[in-house]
Amino acid sequence: MNYLSDIDVGKVVKVNALLAKDLLKERMLALGLTKGTSVEVIRKGPKNNLTVFDIRGVMIALRREESNLIMVE
Amino acid sequence: MGLTRDSSKQSTLVDLFNIEKKENEHIIALAGNPNTGKSTLFNHLTGLSQHTGNWPGKTVTNARGKFKHGCESYHLVDVPGAYSLFATSEEEMVARDFICFGHADAVVVVTDATCLERNFNLVYQVMELTDNVILVINLMDEAKKKNITINKIGIELDLGIPVVLTSARNGVGLKELKDTLNLVMTNQYEYNNKSIIYSNEIEKKISYVESKLEAKINHIKLRFLALRIIDGDNRFFDSMKQYFSDDEYELINQVREEIHQEVNQEEVRELITEINYKEAEVLKNKYVKENANKFHKDKKIDDILTSRIFGIPIMLLLLTGVFYITVAGANVPSGMLADAFFSFEEVLTRWFHTLHAPNWLHGVLVLGLYRTLTWVVSVMLPPMAIFFPIFTLLEDLGYLPRVAYNLDHLFKKACAHGKQCLSMCMGFGCNAAGIIGTRIIESPREKLIAILTNNFVPCNGRFPTLIAIATVFFAYVSYGQYNRIIPALIVTGLVVIGIMVTLLVSYLLSKTILKGVPSSFTLELPPYRKPQIGRVIYTSIIDRTIFVLGRAVLVAIPAGIITWILGNTFIGDLSVIQYIANFLDPFAQLLGLDGIILMAFILGLPANEIVIPILLMAYLSTSSMIEFDSFDSLRQVLVNNNWTYLTALNVMLFSLLHWPCSTALLTIKKETGSWKWTCIGFIIPTVIAIIVCMMTTGIYHLF
Ligand SMILES: Nc1nc2c(ncn2[C@@H]2O[C@H](COP(=O)(O)OP(=O)(O)O)[C@@H](O)[C@H]2O)c(=O)[nH]1
Ligand SMILES: [Mg+2]
Numbered sequence: 001m002n003y004l005s006d007i008d009v010g011k012v013v014k015v016n017a018l019l020a021k022d023l024l025k026e027r028m029l030a031l032g033l034t035k036g037t038s039v040e041v042i043r044k045g046p047k048n049n050l051t052v053f054d055i056r057g058v059m060i061a062l063r064r065e066e067s068n069l070i071m072v073e
Numbered sequence: 074m075g076l077t078r079d080s081s082k083q084s085t086l087v088d089l090f091n092i093e094k095k096e097n098e099h100i101i102a103l104a105g106n107p108n109t110g111k112s113t114l115f116n117h118l119t120g121l122s123q124h125t126g127n128w129p130g131k132t133v134t135n136a137r138g139k140f141k142h143g144c145e146s147y148h149l150v151d152v153p154g155a156y157s158l159f160a161t162s163e164e165e166m167v168a169r170d171f172i173c174f175g176h177a178d179a180v181v182v183v184t185d186a187t188c189l190e191r192n193f194n195l196v197y198q199v200m201e202l203t204d205n206v207i208l209v210i211n212l213m214d215e216a217k218k219k220n221i222t223i224n225k226i227g228i229e230l231d232l233g234i235p236v237v238l239t240s241a242r243n244g245v246g247l248k249e250l251k252d253t254l255n256l257v258m259t260n261q262y263e264y265n266n267k268s269i270i271y272s273n274e275i276e277k278k279i280s281y282v283e284s285k286l287e288a289k290i291n292h293i294k295l296r297f298l299a300l301r302i303i304d305g306d307n308r309f310f311d312s313m314k315q316y317f318s319d320d321e322y323e324l325i326n327q328v329r330e331e332i333h334q335e336v337n338q339e340e341v342r343e344l345i346t347e348i349n350y351k352e353a354e355v356l357k358n359k360y361v362k363e364n365a366n367k368f369h370k371d372k373k374i375d376d377i378l379t380s381r382i383f384g385i386p387i388m389l390l391l392l393t394g395v396f397y398i399t400v401a402g403a404n405v406p407s408g409m410l411a412d413a414f415f416s417f418e419e420v421l422t423r424w425f426h427t428l429h430a431p432n433w434l435h436g437v438l439v440l441g442l443y444r445t446l447t448w449v450v451s452v453m454l455p456p457m458a459i460f461f462p463i464f465t466l467l468e469d470l471g472y473l474p475r476v477a478y479n480l481d482h483l484f485k486k487a488c489a490h491g492k493q494c495l496s497m498c499m500g501f502g503c504n505a506a507g508i509i510g511t512r513i514i515e516s517p518r519e520k521l522i523a524i525l526t527n528n529f530v531p532c533n534g535r536f537p538t539l540i541a542i543a544t545v546f547f548a549y550v551s552y553g554q555y556n557r558i559i560p561a562l563i564v565t566g567l568v569v570i571g572i573m574v575t576l577l578v579s580y581l582l583s584k585t586i587l588k589g590v591p592s593s594f595t596l597e598l599p600p601y602r603k604p605q606i607g608r609v610i611y612t613s614i615i616d617r618t619i620f621v622l623g624r625a626v627l628v629a630i631p632a633g634i635i636t637w638i639l640g641n642t643f644i645g646d647l648s649v650i651q652y653i654a655n656f657l658d659p660f661a662q663l664l665g666l667d668g669i670i671l672m673a674f675i676l677g678l679p680a681n682e683i684v685i686p687i688l689l690m691a692y693l694s695t696s697s698m699i700e701f702d703s704f705d706s707l708r709q710v711l712v713n714n715n716w717t718y719l720t721a722l723n724v725m726l727f728s729l730l731h732w733p734c735s736t737a738l739l740t741i742k743k744e745t746g747s748w749k750w751t752c753i754g755f756i757i758p759t760v761i762a763i764i765v766c767m768m769t770t771g772i773y774h775l776f
Contacts, residue, residue, distance in 0.1 A: 063491065066593045
């Protein structure tokens with residue numbers, strides 16, 4: 001198991017668990033980051049801060065602080 | 074970038090439940106994920122002009138409009154976009170509350186054909202909440218381009234609700250939608266809603282909770298309430314408290330406590346979403362065919378526009394380009410307008426002579442009013458008519474979220490919210506709209522920061538000032554020769570300074586009175602969409618150019634007359650204007666300005682558009698008359714009044730940084746509900762403008 005923030009560009013992974021709490025977790029669930037969802041890492045931004053992911057057919061950017069709350073495999 | 078005739082009216086802020094329902098009028102809610110075309114659909118159906126643009130989060134309040142189809146009348150409500158009904162932000166809360174308690178007769182869920190999987194999740198949620206749901210699959214033209222095929226009949230049969238395919242922007246499918254609405258409203262459509270069935274255990278709980286609530290609560294669908302009692306947290310129920318009586322709320326809390334002794338709310342919550350999304354996935358896989366690489370084109374463009382190295386330089390280059398085109402394109406039409414206006418002034422003057430009108434009347438109406446108005450129109454109209462459409466094109470293309478993406482690491486460093494960049498971009502249109510736009514920010518601390526710093530980007534009212542002064546003062550090389558690159562660079566530089574001040578003030582605020590760390594956010598990057606050039610030009614000219622100019626002219630008329638009178642009423646040797654100017658002058662000189670400029674800024678509090686007009690009037694009323702034949706003559710007026718490069722620079726800086734206009738201040742009051750923050754919102758920019766101008770003056774005098 002890894003953090004989503006550590007995955008390289010171009011890789012596709014599956015969501016395993018969300019470590020986020022409260023509002024953030026709710027928001028992640030709403031975007032479709034449920035257990036077993038495939039996520040592709042599309043692009044990393046300046047300073048490796050914002051990373052763009054393909055989540056259920058939509059491009060979503062997350063900061064490192066958020067993407068390292070998502071466990072994947 | 075949100076300023077339109079409609080969005081600037083305070084009426085967009087009216088409370089959402091005050092719909093006066095007329096006999097035979099059906100209330101229809103337009104719901105859906107952000108950026109699926111709800112407002113576009115709304116505009117087409119009602120003929121109104123809600124703000125649209127290719128980025129999530131621009132509609133933050135409910136807008137209403139009416140239309141008729143056949144014998145049925147409809148009252149349509151454009152609800153802010155929501156990813157889910159769990160209300161993780163203020164807009165989602167507005168959306169959920171309206172769908173839950175707004176007594177809509179039907180909910181039209183607008184979805185994006187190019188990412189149906191996520192959209193279906195919301196469809197399922199809405200179906201749990203109400204029976205009369207109509208599914209609109211919009212952006213069919215985009216889907217076609219991306220080779221996505223959709224089996225409409227299949228989806229309709231599977232969900233048991235009517236499905237309509239549309240391309241809202243081109244008006245395709247709207248007739249069918251209206252026909253469908255009529256069918257539903259006259260009970261001719263046979264609904265066969267299939268809501269999601271959860272696991273046995275959950276279903277048992279649902280029945281149990283429903284049985285407990287049945288007797289007492291009847292204004293909300295019990296299945297939905299039961300589900301939320303099982304999986305909702307305190308925050309969720311707190312936010313809904315106002316919709317229940319005390320008795321009902323107490324009952325809800327009792328049942329919740331009982332249920333939570335047996336189930337772990339958080340785990341169930343995850344499980345329920347997972348099942349929801351699984352169904353969405355199944356539905357999509359069954360009825361939607363798309364090839365794996367639908368992002369291909371967007372990725373290619375993003376490679377350039379959001380490149381790590383070139384992202385920001387390209388952004389600056391684009392901005393400079395836009396200003397260059399504006400400056401270069403505006404000169405000739407400005408001169409032509411001025412010529413036309415001036416020859417008409419001669420005609421007017423002859424009329425006054427033949428009518429033997431007194432000299433003062435000719436002075437007030439022609440030399441005061443008419444001349445100033447024509448100056449304003451000649452100087453402001455051409456740049457606006459070029460600038461606004463180009464800017465809107467970029468917005469429609471989907472460039473705004475990319476700007477947010479490129480700048481995010483800076484906002485993060487300033488401990489500000491990532492979405493502050495979006496509300497800042499809205500401020501480029503109108504700071505009041507930008508301040509309302511901060512509602513997309515969930516955390517109160519960061520929302521305040523975004524509100525207090527919104528003013529540092531120039532709005533519609535200030536861009537013409539900046540562009541005009543930059544053009545007049547810095548384009549001039551020698552008579553008849555112009556350099557257009559320099560003014561474009563100067564305006565870009567000013568925007569950059571504005572953004573830097575925004576970041577700096579955000580940083581200082583987060584380290585002092587608004588301490589805290591940046592909170593989480595998610596930024597959706599929508600696909601690039603080809604803007605509709607004709608429509609963009611039309612709306613930006615009608616909605617922005619004419620609106621801004623109209624406001625300038627309206628305020629300029631009384632101001633023109635008053636300024637002319639003040640400029641020509643003498644006490645002793647000096648006119649009243651000179652008295653006021655002399656009074657302000659010592660302080661203004663410290664800022665590298667003069668008394669008249671400062672007076673214009675003070676009088677410009679109601680609207681920034683009128684600073685230049687007032688300034689001109691004050692100068693024209695006192696100095697010798699001069700005819701406008703191009704930007705040269707404007708330059709001449711200013712130079713005659715002792716303007717130097719420093720004056721020009723400081724006027725631009727002061728305009729960029731000074732206090733917000735009264736509309737923006739009132740909006741701050743409305744959004745924060747506090748006079749204290751409103752005062753702070755006034756003081757911070759004012760102090761910064763004064764300090765910066767003093768500094769440039771000091772440096773200038775050193776050399
Ligand atoms: N190509 C295309 N673009 C559309 C269509 N409907 C809306 N848009 C564009 O999609 C963007 C988002 O639309 P908007 O109405 O603001 O979405 P809202 O957030 O749901 O209100 C805008 O740039 C629209 O011009 C459509 O049917 N086809
Ligand atoms: Mg909208």
